[in-house]
Amino acid sequence: MAFTIGQYRIEGNLILAPMAGVTDAPFRHICRLFGADYAVGEMLASAPQLRESRKSLSRLGFYENEAPRAVQLLGADPKTLVKALDWASRSGAQIVDFNMGCPAKKVCNVACGSALMRDEALAGEIIQALGAAAVERQIPVTLKCRTGWDGEHKNAVRIARMAEDAGFSLVTVHGRTRAQGFEGEAEYDTIAEVARAVSIPVVANGDIDSANRVQAVLRYTNASAVMIGRAALGRPWIFKEIKERLKGNTSFELSRPEKARSILTHRRWHLAHYGEPCGTLTFRKHLLWYLDGWPGFEEVRAALCAASSAQDQESLLIAYFQAQGWM
Ligand SMILES: Cc1cc2nc3c(=O)[nH]c(=O)nc-3n(C[C@H](O)[C@H](O)[C@H](O)COP(=O)(O)O)c2cc1C
Numbered sequence: 001m002a003f004t005i006g007q008y009r010i011e012g013n014l015i016l017a018p019m020a021g022v023t024d025a026p027f028r029h030i031c032r033l034f035g036a037d038y039a040v041g042e043m044l045a046s047a048p049q050l051r052e053s054r055k056s057l058s059r060l061g062f063y064e065n066e067a068p069r070a071v072q073l074l075g076a077d078p079k080t081l082v083k084a085l086d087w088a089s090r091s092g093a094q095i096v097d098f099n100m101g102c103p104a105k106k107v108c109n110v111a112c113g114s115a116l117m118r119d120e121a122l123a124g125e126i127i128q129a130l131g132a133a134a135v136e137r138q139i140p141v142t143l144k145c146r147t148g149w150d151g152e153h154k155n156a157v158r159i160a161r162m163a164e165d166a167g168f169s170l171v172t173v174h175g176r177t178r179a180q181g182f183e184g185e186a187e188y189d190t191i192a193e194v195a196r197a198v199s200i201p202v203v204a205n206g207d208i209d210s211a212n213r214v215q216a217v218l219r220y221t222n223a224s225a226v227m228i229g230r231a232a233l234g235r236p237w238i239f240k241e242i243k244e245r246l247k248g249n250t251s252f253e254l255s256r257p258e259k260a261r262s263i264l265t266h267r268r269w270h271l272a273h274y275g276e277p278c279g280t281l282t283f284r285k286h287l288l289w290y291l292d293g294w295p296g297f298e299e300v301r302a303a304l305c306a307a308s309s310a311q312d313q314e315s316l317l318i319a320y321f322q323a324q325g326w327m
Pocket residue numbers: 017018019020021022042043072099101102144174205206207208227228229230231
């Protein structure tokens with residue numbers, strides 16, 4: 001069940017995926033309270049002018065008790081990435097994850113993210129530079145990649161071997177190619193091949209949303225852990241549900257009143273992290289994920305989305321929960 005990332009021992013095998021605009025400190029905290037064993041912060045650009053922007057700095061926040069603290073870096077220049085690793089470490093990060101999976105056009109057009117899977121020479125230079133820095137500074141570096149560039153160019157095994165040889169501590173593979181984006185189904189054969197090819201821990205990612213899927217993917221791939229992304233949007237309790245079900249409590253589900261309380265708690269932390277009015281506005285997306293499909297939500301949706309003050313948002317939310325008998 002447990003695995004290690006360099007000198008850090010992770011006591012379970014459920015990981016929250018890094019998701020830009022989502023996995024900030026409050027969201028990581030609530031997921032970890034519900035049983036996520038490890039969580040990587042949001043992606044940060046490595047270029048100094050970008051990483052020191054207000055938006056990036058707000059993404060780098062950690063809660064005091066977060067352990068170990070991990071950030072993800074994006075970039076295409078080895079020297080800049082090593083400098084960014086030092087900067088992230090000075091800012092409190094204990095583990096640095098390198099993003100070779102992001103398929104966004106604005107990222108791939110500047111040769112970052114999953115575009116690097118098509119340029120193995122540059123990917124190799126970056127991996128060498130980050131691996132050497134990691135070993136020298138004793139800061140574990142991990143890699144997140146896709147299975148390849150497209151169906152004809154699946155090179156995750158070669159990339160993972162390069163990472164292991166350079167001194168990386170872990171590799172996460174999202175079971176899709178860059179060309180697939182988020183379309184189609186994740187495949188786990190390539191992840192299983194990667195797990196056979198390297199001896200550092202491998203994390204399987206893609207379409208994992210239930211206890212059955214966790215069990216099946218771990219068995220099929222022989223990965224050390226699984227990473228959950230979209231299934232945790234509006235559902236941070238998924239980690240608890242999966243753990244309870246794996247323990248044999250097969251119909252475990254958090255009750256609606258418990259979920260309502262958790263939403264209010266997450267909202268309080270979110271507001272404390274971002275302040276007003278940013279916190280109220282940015283929590284709207286979480287509300288839409290949380291309450292999608294809940295009884296009676298359609299009737300209050302427009303008013304909740306229009307609320308621009310913290311007080312209005314909270315009053316509407318509490319009135320909704322009370323009207324449904326969950327508070
Ligand atoms: C909103 C959103 C933001 C994401 N941002 C990042 C990111 O910053 N870095 C990264 O490596 N992957 C990012 N991803 C990809 C996820 O980490 C994950 O690899 C992908 O969603 C597949 O896992 P899933 O099927 O469990 O969602 C993002 C995904 C989503 C949905």
